[in-house]
Amino acid sequence: MSRSAEEIGRTERGPRPLPPLGEQRAATGLSSVDKVLDNGLRVIAVHQPTVPMIELRLRVPFAGDDPMHAARAEVLAATILTGTDKRDRIAFDTDLALVGGELSAVVDPELLSIGGNALASGFDTLLDVLADALTGATYPDDEVEGERGRLIERITVARSQPSVIARQALQKHRYGDHPFTREMPEASDVAVVEAADVRALHTACVLPRGSVLVLVGDVEPARAIAAVAAALGGWKSDKSASVLPPLPEITPKDLLLVDRPGSVQSQFRLSAQAISRTDPRYPALQLANLAFGGFFSSRLVENIREDKGYTYSARSSLEFTPDGATLLVDTDTASAVTAGALLEIRYELGRMAMVPPTESEVDTVRQYAIGSLLTSTSSQGGLASQIAALAILGLGVDWLTQHPDRLKAVTVEQVAEAALEFFAPTRFTGVIVGDAAKLTALRALGGVTLQ
Amino acid sequence: MTVSELHRYTLSNGLRVVLAPDSTSPVVGVSVHYDVGFRSEPEGRTGFAHLFEHLMFQGSESLEKLAHFRHIQSSGGTFNGSTHPDYTDYFEVLPSAALERALFLEADRMRAPKLTEENLRNQIDVVKEEIRLNVLNRPYGGFPWILLPPVLFQTFPNAHNGYGGFEDLEQATVADCAAFFDTYYAPSNAVLTVAGDFTVAAAQELIEKHFGDVPSRPRPERPSFAEPPPAGEIRSDHEDRLAPLPAVALGYRIPDPIDELDAYINYLVLAGVLADGDGSRLQQRLVYGDQLVTDVGAGCGLFGPFEARDPDTFTITAMYSPEVDVDTILAAIDEEIDKLASTPPDAEELAKVTARWAATLHKEHDRLVSRTLALGAFELLYGDPALVYSLPERISAITPDAVSAAAKSLRADSRAVLTISPAPGAAE
Numbered sequence: 001m002s003r004s005a006e007e008i009g010r011t012e013r014g015p016r017p018l019p020p021l022g023e024q025r026a027a028t029g030l031s032s033v034d035k036v037l038d039n040g041l042r043v044i045a046v047h048q049p050t051v052p053m054i055e056l057r058l059r060v061p062f063a064g065d066d067p068m069h070a071a072r073a074e075v076l077a078a079t080i081l082t083g084t085d086k087r088d089r090i091a092f093d094t095d096l097a098l099v100g101g102e103l104s105a106v107v108d109p110e111l112l113s114i115g116g117n118a119l120a121s122g123f124d125t126l127l128d129v130l131a132d133a134l135t136g137a138t139y140p141d142d143e144v145e146g147e148r149g150r151l152i153e154r155i156t157v158a159r160s161q162p163s164v165i166a167r168q169a170l171q172k173h174r175y176g177d178h179p180f181t182r183e184m185p186e187a188s189d190v191a192v193v194e195a196a197d198v199r200a201l202h203t204a205c206v207l208p209r210g211s212v213l214v215l216v217g218d219v220e221p222a223r224a225i226a227a228v229a230a231a232l233g234g235w236k237s238d239k240s241a242s243v244l245p246p247l248p249e250i251t252p253k254d255l256l257l258v259d260r261p262g263s264v265q266s267q268f269r270l271s272a273q274a275i276s277r278t279d280p281r282y283p284a285l286q287l288a289n290l291a292f293g294g295f296f297s298s299r300l301v302e303n304i305r306e307d308k309g310y311t312y313s314a315r316s317s318l319e320f321t322p323d324g325a326t327l328l329v330d331t332d333t334a335s336a337v338t339a340g341a342l343l344e345i346r347y348e349l350g351r352m353a354m355v356p357p358t359e360s361e362v363d364t365v366r367q368y369a370i371g372s373l374l375t376s377t378s379s380q381g382g383l384a385s386q387i388a389a390l391a392i393l394g395l396g397v398d399w400l401t402q403h404p405d406r407l408k409a410v411t412v413e414q415v416a417e418a419a420l421e422f423f424a425p426t427r428f429t430g431v432i433v434g435d436a437a438k439l440t441a442l443r444a445l446g447g448v449t450l451q
Numbered sequence: 452m453t454v455s456e457l458h459r460y461t462l463s464n465g466l467r468v469v470l471a472p473d474s475t476s477p478v479v480g481v482s483v484h485y486d487v488g489f490r491s492e493p494e495g496r497t498g499f500a501h502l503f504e505h506l507m508f509q510g511s512e513s514l515e516k517l518a519h520f521r522h523i524q525s526s527g528g529t530f531n532g533s534t535h536p537d538y539t540d541y542f543e544v545l546p547s548a549a550l551e552r553a554l555f556l557e558a559d560r561m562r563a564p565k566l567t568e569e570n571l572r573n574q575i576d577v578v579k580e581e582i583r584l585n586v587l588n589r590p591y592g593g594f595p596w597i598l599l600p601p602v603l604f605q606t607f608p609n610a611h612n613g614y615g616g617f618e619d620l621e622q623a624t625v626a627d628c629a630a631f632f633d634t635y636y637a638p639s640n641a642v643l644t645v646a647g648d649f650t651v652a653a654a655q656e657l658i659e660k661h662f663g664d665v666p667s668r669p670r671p672e673r674p675s676f677a678e679p680p681p682a683g684e685i686r687s688d689h690e691d692r693l694a695p696l697p698a699v700a701l702g703y704r705i706p707d708p709i710d711e712l713d714a715y716i717n718y719l720v721l722a723g724v725l726a727d728g729d730g731s732r733l734q735q736r737l738v739y740g741d742q743l744v745t746d747v748g749a750g751c752g753l754f755g756p757f758e759a760r761d762p763d764t765f766t767i768t769a770m771y772s773p774e775v776d777v778d779t780i781l782a783a784i785d786e787e788i789d790k791l792a793s794t795p796p797d798a799e800e801l802a803k804v805t806a807r808w809a810a811t812l813h814k815e816h817d818r819l820v821s822r823t824l825a826l827g828a829f830e831l832l833y834g835d836p837a838l839v840y841s842l843p844e845r846i847s848a849i850t851p852d853a854v855s856a857a858a859k860s861l862r863a864d865s866r867a868v869l870t871i872s873p874a875p876g877a878a879e
Binding site: 003009013092 | 475476477478511512513516517520521522524525526527528529530544545546547548549550551552555559562563564565566567572573574575576577578579580581583584587588589590625626628629630632633648664692693694695696727728729730731735738739742745746770772799802803804806807809810811813814816817818819
C-alpha cells in the first residue's frame, strides 16, 4: 500500500462536525479544616482519599536582609533533615522510606518550604520526623561541611544553565539589590557558612507563628489537625516568621542584552508589574494573560512557534511576589531569529492592548482556566501545592472552590481593560541572554542595551 | 490501592481499547499509544518518529491547523504527546463533558491527518529549536539518554540519536511522512485508553461512533532489535563546552522487560537499594562517605522503567569534581556492587524500596494523566493493563537473593562507560 499525503488526508465521507460538549458534573465538595494552633501555626487539612497517601506542605516565611542570609538559608535547607538527638541522616531516610515517605526542604528569598508525602498508614511517622527536624535539628558539623561542598558544586552547575543565567540577569535588572534577587547564593558565601551560623538561623527564623502547614489526603481533617497539634506542640516561639519587605514596582526600561558567547540560542525574559490574586481585576488579568501567552492556543505561541517556527516553547505567566505579582514573558529562540522574535513579541504586546481578545477568545480561555483548575486540583499533590500557595497570601480552600464562579463572571470588556492596562509594550522591561556577536540585528530594532 | 475495574476489547479494525472508569473527580483522560518509537525509524531519518509526533497535531481532515489545540483547550483540557524507544503516545485530560470531543479529535487524526509541506517545514524548525533548547545550548544536554546508547549498543536502531540530527530532519519529505503513517499508524497498531469519569456503555458507544470506521490496515511486523551485550568494557568520552563539572554514566544490559518481567523487576529493586534515598548504598559510599561525587542515581530504562522492550538499559549516573579520577569512582561502585553480589541485602533494605515503590505508584495513579498513560503502555507492551495495579505486589515479592544475583550480573567487563568532560575554555 502506498498512498500519497493528499490521499491520506481525505476520506469519502469528508470532514465531520465537532461534537458538542456533554453535561458537566460538578466536582464534589472538599471537606476541610483550617485552624491556627496555640503556637501560631496555621494548619489546613483537606480530605481527598483518592489514593492511600498524605501530601504535606510546610511554608515558613524566611526573609532576611543580612548579605549572608541566602547562603546560610541554603545550607540550612540542605541540612535540616540530617541530624537530631534522635536521628542521623540515615535514620531520617530509613524511617521515612519504611512508610513510603519522603521529605525535602528548599528555600527561596521568601520562604523555607518543607514538603513530602507518605502512605496514609505512615502519617504519624511523617509528622514525627517533621517535628523532630523542626524542634531538634542539630546541624552536625560534618553534615554542614559536606553539604557546603556539594552546594558549591551544584551552584556551579546551575549557573551554567541558560535558564538560570537568564533568571539572575532578569532579577538584577528589574530589582537591583533587593533581597528578593538572592535566589541562589554566591558559592564564596556558602564556603564560609559555619554550623553555628545555621543553628542560630534556625533558632531565629524557623518559627511556627505566621507559617502554614497543608495536609491533603486519606485522613479525616479533624484527626489530621489533632495529630499535628500533638506532634508539633513543642515547636514554639513568641516571635513571628519573617516576611520579605515589599518589592519596588517594576520600572519600564530598555531590555538588557547579556552576552553569552557561543550560545546557539537566546533567552528572552520580559517582565511588567501586575496585581495579586486578591485584586478585583485579577480574574480578568488571568484570562487576558492566557489569551496572550498563557497556554498553547495563545496569540504568542500561534505566532512565534506555529506560524514562524522561531521557538519550541513560548509562554507568559503571572509570578506572585510577596506583595503583588508580575507578568513574565519567556521564550528561547535560535540566534538567527532573535531579532525577528523580539519584533513579533512587541507586536503581540501592542496588539493585545489595541486589539483585545474577542468574545470567542475569552470563552476559550475561560473554559481552559476552569477546566485546568479542575484537573490540577484532582490529585492530592496538585491540590496541596495550590492550597499552600494561597495560604501564604492569607487565602484558604474557599478561594479555590469559588474561583470558577469568579472566572465565569468576567466580561469581555473587563478582559479588554486588563489587556490594555497590563500588556501595553511601554510597561515592560527585561533581558535577552545570547551571543551578542550574532545578535547585531537587535540594534536596528532599538530599545535594547548591551550590558 | 484503588483499582479501577478494567474493560478491554478490540474493535473490528483492530484498535485495542482499555476502559478504566473511576468517578472520583469529574475529569477524563484519553490516550492513544502507537506501536512505533524511535527504534523503528529508518537510517538517514534519525528523529523522524518524534518529528512525526509533532505533525500529528497539525491538522486532519475535519480540523484546520491549530484547531486540535483550540478544541481541547477551549473544552478546559490539556494535551501532549511523547516519543519513546518503542512507542509514541498522545493524550488529553479534560472535564468529563468533553470526552466525546477528545475521542473525535484522536479518531480524526488516526483516520486522515493532513500531512503538508508547509506544516512539515514549520515543525522541522520547531523541533530544531527543541533540540537547541534541550541539547545543544544546555550543559549535559542529552545526558545520558542520547549519549549513552551509542556506547552501549552497536546497531542503528538501538544506538542512534532519537532526537535526530539536523541534516536528517531537514531531509524529511512529505512522502516519508505518508509512508510512515500508512505503515505504523494503523488502528491495529494502536491502543486507545479512556480513564476517569464516564460510564462504560456510553464510552463504548462513542468509541464505536468515532473510531469504528477508521479503515483497518495490517499491523506491521515488529523486527527484533536484539543484539549481544558488549564483549568488554567500552569507554567513550564526550566533550561538553558548556559543562562546568565532569559526569559519568554507566550502562548495563538487563533482562527482557516483557518476557522476563520478574527478572527485570529485580533490577528495579537493585536500583533502589543502590541509590534511592540518603541511606542507600551508593549515596552513603560515594556522596556522604568518600565524598567522591555530588549526586548519584541508578535506574532501569533511559526514560524510566516499563517503557521499552528488549534490549533495555540499567544506568548509574554521577556528577563529580575535576580533581577526582573517574576510575576511583568506578572502583567504589564496583566494590559496592560486589558486596551486594556476595551478601544479599537485608529485609529492611528491601522493605524501604518496596514501600517507596508502592507510594510512587499510588502518586502516579492519583494523577489521571499518568494513570491513563500507564494503562495504555502496559496494554501495548504487555497486553495486560492490570499489571499497573499488581506491580507493588510483584515488587514486594522480590527476594534478597534475587537482588544479589542481579548485582552479580552488573559486570565491569560488559558495560558502557560514558564520561562528560568539560572542554577547555568552557563557559564559567
